[in-house]
Amino acid sequence: MTAAQQTTKTNYLLGFCRIFTGLLFIFSGFIKANDPTGFGYKLQEYFEVFHLTAFNEYATAIAVVICGFEILLGALLLFGVYANLVAWGLLLLILFFTFLTFYSAFFEVVTSCGCFGDAIPLTPWQSFSKDLVLLALILIIFFYRKQIRSIIKGSGNQFVVTLITAVVSLGIGIYTVNYLPFIDFLPYKIGNNLPSLMVLPEGKEGDVFEQLYTMKNKKTGETKKVNDKVYMADKLWEDESWEIIGEPESRLIKKGYDIPIPDLLITDADGADHTQEIIANPYYNVIIVAKDLSSTNIDALQKINQTVTQMTKDYNGLRVVLLTASASKDAQYLSDKMQLIAEIYYADLIPLKSMVRANPGVILLKGGNVMGKWHYNNFPDAKTIEDNFLSKDK
Numbered sequence: 001m002t003a004a005q006q007t008t009k010t011n012y013l014l015g016f017c018r019i020f021t022g023l024l025f026i027f028s029g030f031i032k033a034n035d036p037t038g039f040g041y042k043l044q045e046y047f048e049v050f051h052l053t054a055f056n057e058y059a060t061a062i063a064v065v066i067c068g069f070e071i072l073l074g075a076l077l078l079f080g081v082y083a084n085l086v087a088w089g090l091l092l093l094i095l096f097f098t099f100l101t102f103y104s105a106f107f108e109v110v111t112s113c114g115c116f117g118d119a120i121p122l123t124p125w126q127s128f129s130k131d132l133v134l135l136a137l138i139l140i141i142f143f144y145r146k147q148i149r150s151i152i153k154g155s156g157n158q159f160v161v162t163l164i165t166a167v168v169s170l171g172i173g174i175y176t177v178n179y180l181p182f183i184d185f186l187p188y189k190i191g192n193n194l195p196s197l198m199v200l201p202e203g204k205e206g207d208v209f210e211q212l213y214t215m216k217n218k219k220t221g222e223t224k225k226v227n228d229k230v231y232m233a234d235k236l237w238e239d240e241s242w243e244i245i246g247e248p249e250s251r252l253i254k255k256g257y258d259i260p261i262p263d264l265l266i267t268d269a270d271g272a273d274h275t276q277e278i279i280a281n282p283y284y285n286v287i288i289v290a291k292d293l294s295s296t297n298i299d300a301l302q303k304i305n306q307t308v309t310q311m312t313k314d315y316n317g318l319r320v321v322l323l324t325a326s327a328s329k330d331a332q333y334l335s336d337k338m339q340l341i342a343e344i345y346y347a348d349l350i351p352l353k354s355m356v357r358a359n360p361g362v363i364l365l366k367g368g369n370v371m372g373k374w375h376y377n378n379f380p381d382a383k384t385i386e387d388n389f390l391s392k393d394k
Helices: 003-033 036-049 053-079 083-107 124-143 155-179 228-233 275-279 298-314 328-338 349-355 382-388
Strands: 208-217 223-227 242-244 249-254 284-289 319-324 343-346 361-366 369-375
Touching: 003 036, 003 053, 003 124, 003 155, 036 053, 036 083, 036 155, 053 083, 053 155, 083 124, 208 228, 223 228, 275 284, 284 298, 284 349, 298 328, 298 382, 319 328, 319 349, 328 343
Parallel strands: 284 319, 319 343
Antiparallel strands: 208 223, 208 242, 208 249, 284 361, 361 369
């Protein structure tokens, strides 16, 4: 093979690696930047694993920076700008991600890596495999980085393009943190019917588990493990020479359909279940989600309270509910202090995080259907909601 042929093949290989890796980094960064708050929750899981909980407070900000950095690196790789720095950045980043996904998979500490947010859930082993492929591609880019030629001429132009790309990359995440994701991949998105997402659809099968019992022979000391089918078929409970030791172990043997909303339970201060009463209400419900009252935006909550108070005057039958994971005494104290019109109910923090990426945020429900959803920064006035929703129901 001549030197020219070798160079041509190298250029094709390098070009493929650049295009594939660049586009994947842009896609991955954009998907996460679409919902950096959710990615921040995933980072908090890693912080817990590595005992870095001091960073929990900054998880969303760190998420915005990581997403922006991914988009920036992917774009600059395609442009061929600052090739040496970009190659080093890609290599260090993929080595870090590969370590994290391997650690998560091997030690089973984080069940989903969050590489593509909630849009494309991947298991840790799937994420690790993906990172190994990317590592191979990036090593090729790194090895041949001196052969990368920029499509943008002039150092001044390259700097301007880099600056604009960086601003746009960070701006996407900053915007979605303050005004909700562009695309909602969560089960509480507009148009979904919540009651139908809380049950197993007809024809679908859930996860199948088996129970494993550790049995010990009283005479010989022999131990063995048997599943529940063997235990029942052999009637081992009737054999007095064997006894169960320890607690039965539950093991997944067949993965089934995942119910989109498996964990929503709405209760009052006494623990009574009001879930179906609220989410299946045939009339309009305004659900104010303030997952943590100690960190909620009080000014925003006051503004929302004023708006929904006006709405209740104009529209008979409108129910206003505040959902929180805070203690009932804290919720009642705040309600009395702010003269909140909302009825107060309680739910676990995990589903509240999925309902709306804001604290507080607002969901408009009717007959279990999500009609509207707002961050407190873009919650409209009473007239806008009445014109777009309530008046159409009169």
